[in-house]
Amino acid sequence: MDKPIRVLVAKPGLDGHDRGAKVIARALRDAGMEVIYTGLRQTPEQIVAAAVQEDVDVVAMSILSGAHNHLFPKVVRLLKEEGIEDVLVLGGGVIPEDDIPGLKEAGVEGIFTPGTPTKEVIEFIKGNVKK
């Protein structure tokens, strides 16, 4: 059997909506991936700790509250501090066009705004995993 891609789906930030995260979790599962779902209101530290223990290939985060410019890069930074450079980091949620270049610069390699077909996310993951 092929080794399944392992994806941590996390909801950092304070907003209490995880509908989007659940939709993407199901889509990734149906695409044959193992999705580790960690629930609401995760701190960047918790996300990185889980990514370490779960040895994931991808960390996918979604935020609706607007704290993405702070939280996404922080996760990338903490991963680096752990010595982890081979994990693909993705961000989703309500993210203004203008913020996207900065986030990519910071190491959030894929940015997906609401309405992105899940197929696109799946293709992106399959084409960009590093392990």
Place this chain on the structure above:
Amino acid sequence: MNIEERLLEGDKRACARLISLLENNDEQAVNIIKRQYHRTGNAYVIGVTGSPGSGKSTLTDRLTKELRAQGKKIGILAVDPTSPFSGGAILGDRIRMSDLALDKDVFIRSMGTRGYLGGISKATWGAVKALDIYGCDYIFIETVGVGQSEIDIVKMADTVLMVMVPNMGDDIQAIKAGIMEIADVFAINKSDLDGADKTKLEIEMNLDLNEKSDYRAPVEQVSAIKNEDIDVLLQKIMNHENYLKETGKLHERRRRNLKVEIIQLVEEELLKLIMDKALEGDLLEELSHEVEKRKQDPYTAKEKIISLIRE
């Protein structure tokens, strides 16, 4: 430093990577376990099983916090079902264990069943060894929310904790269908809800019927969500641990489990050996045609396949 050396130093990433490699049937990983096997056997393994949604994850979180207060190092393997259609899975047990993520002496790993039936995954056996070498004092294995037949946890655990809930309705059938025999400790979780007394009574009555050894499984009412009587439950688990250790039954039980594990490994290897040969020259294809046309019977077909490796 390589994975093996880092694992021995208690490096979380090394432990995590080793478990992945074991899940992917990597030979190097198996060799690490072989070399370090002499270090295993120190961790005490607690299987946590029970019906879906009974509170296995929440209870594991609470029990872990109790043990952490005693300074113990904890490993948790949380198994959820892999979809037979896509091969994917949603592993959601960590949701109930968020507080533990940052504890340096807690290691939580979610695993998909990856086609293995029995409420755990094939790699769970290996993962337990990895956590044991990593230095865990206690390892919890949370099984898939089980029906009645998926009780493989008994082949791996030193203590089986059966999580029940009040007003189980149909689940009471499960009690009759073999679950009574495998449980070492019963937790009636969600005892903050009505009906816990009745459930306890039902379980106790069943235990009365089954009584045959000098150990009787205790039935403890707890509420994981309200963090009530978790200390009492942990004490019951430790009583069982002490009972097994004092009577020598822990060795007996582990030997029984290892026998099963070895047989399973042999079966797996034999099957692979035979099927590789049978699939080689399309023999299986050919035989199934002939059997379907009634030119042969399945028993003769089986003998032909077996004869491939019997020399």
